[in-house]
Amino acid sequence: MNVLTFEDILSRDGTLVYRTRGVSMEPMLRQNRDLVVIRVPSSRLKKFDVALYRRGREYVLHRVIKVCDGHYLIRGDNTYAVETVPDSAVIGVLTGFQRKGKEHDVGERSYRLYVRLWHALYPLRHAYVRFRRFAVRAAKKLGVLPYLKRVLKKGNAKGQ
Secondary structure, three states, rough: OOOOOOHHHHHHHHHEEEEEEOOOOOOOOOOOOOEEEEEEOOOOOOOEEEEEEEEHHHHHEEEEEEEEEOOOEOOOOOOOOOEEEEHEEEEEEEEEEEEEEEEEOOOOOOHHHHHHHHHHOOOHHHHHHEEEEHHHHHHHHHHOHHHHHHHHHHHHHHOO
């Protein structure tokens, strides 16, 4: 039995449609819910394009945050680590996605607004994650983490 790779499908059809897996592109793309439409890039990618590339044996769909000479700096919308990806590893680019039966194109005004806003908020989102990690580590060292979790859990239950 011959299993087709994403590269095989893209070279044969020019388009690849599949359901996303993983949480690295949330909130834009939801795991096991959204379908993505990938096409072979007609030129080098631009800042904010979403690249499909190969990392070892796995495929990754992350956003270009900087275009460099011969490579890209890429990061998932829900991640904080930046990856250097050579041009040769990129096999496709996101051109659209489908959510709840409705198709969306990356050229839509609402999509472009989301991308710019999400990117602009990155420093705040990253600072929040770092502060939260620091607070959890401090609470562990002080031995108050179980108490803090109970208090926060009760607070969330009252707010629901």
